[in-house]
Amino acid sequence: MTKDIATPARTKEILKKYGFSFKKSLGQNFLIDTNVLHRIVDHAEVGEETGVIEIGPGIGALTEQLAKRAKKVVAFEIDQRLLPILSDTLASCTNVKIIHEDVLKANVRQVIEEEFKDCKEVMVVANLPYYVTTPIIMKLLEDQLPLKGIVVMLQKEVADRIAATASTKEYGSLSIAIQYYTEAKTVMTVPKTVFIPQPNVDSAVIRLLKRDKPAAEMQNEDFFFELMRASFAQRRKTLMNNILQQYPVGKAIKEELEQQLNDAGIDPRRRGESLTIEEFAKASDVLYPLLKTK
Incomplete structure (x- = not known):
């Protein structure tokens, strides 16, 4: 042997x-x-x-x-x-x-x-x-x-x-x-x-x-991943600042974006690294209509 x-x-x-x-x-x-x-x-x-x-x-x-x-x-x-x-x-x-x-x-x-x-x-x-x-x-x-x-x-x-x-x-x-x-x-x-x-x-x-199915459900999977990557673009920046950097169109509706995040239970002043997958899914659902369908 x-x-x-x-x-x-x-x-x-x-x-x-x-x-x-x-x-x-x-x-x-x-x-x-x-x-x-x-x-x-x-x-x-x-x-x-x-x-x-x-x-x-x-x-x-x-x-x-x-x-x-x-x-x-x-x-x-x-x-x-x-x-x-x-x-x-x-x-x-x-x-x-x-x-x-x-x-x-x-x-x-x-x-x-x-x-x-x-x-x-x-x-x-x-x-x-x-x-x-x-x-x-x-x-x-x-x-x-x-x-x-x-x-x-x-x-x-x-x-x-x-x-x-x-x-x-x-x-x-x-x-x-x-x-x-x-x-x-x-x-x-x-x-x-x-x-x-x-x-x-x-x-x-x-x-x-x-997993039998992905860890979270969202309206648009592509946007979920795009938003998630944008949120980590500069780790020391807040979620909101990273979003505005990635989506300049959001600057004109910043208050509305913040309101939508707050309503979803996500403080826009948090850093991306503090959000769970489920929270990113919620954020992508409320921000998608404002940032992608304008």
Whole structure:
């Protein structure tokens, strides 16, 4: 029986065998701690009826552990140099398929429909390259894919921002954009010492479980997100000042805008970072007719 991929000795042996050198531009950091991988798979609650999408399998360390528990694993790998390595390291994993494609350009919905017909649920589980974490998560959520959830390793600072609550310094438009679609929780922190090469920062694993319906209802979803981003444009400014900066048309009706916010129970002198998702939904409903339909 071969040793697990995620040990320092086996990882170095594989890298040496293929003369593999890390590409900084692809954010490649390989995990060399099997215990960490087991815990990631545990937090994703992967079982024999689960289909798993992995992004950036590297040399297959996490893929191998997922394959032991999942019905099927489909991994997207952008780096062509890793394809022969993966076909070697995962040779005994008959339930794994590697797709050589950038997940940001892929038709993930079609992959789910074609590859996971026999699976009861689909999870995304990945050790994401730091430089492209947010675009990947937002694509998976905005595309409204039939996922149960997403469990990913990312930079701890980004995980803190995603899981943050209102009135904390980490809370911002990213927190709201992701929590609108999911319930977010940081489930473990991971030291930089369990990677080759070691990154400069600590990592965390975040679990995002898809909500049955978005966290709040509003008349116009596009305006909700637009208003929310505008409210964080300058964090030290009040909600009202940020709104007037973003929507100059509002200057002539400032008092009416303030009145509408007050009537909705939102003090216009508050800062954007103090508003919950529900409050942003209320604000967008009362301001939409004044700022967008004039």
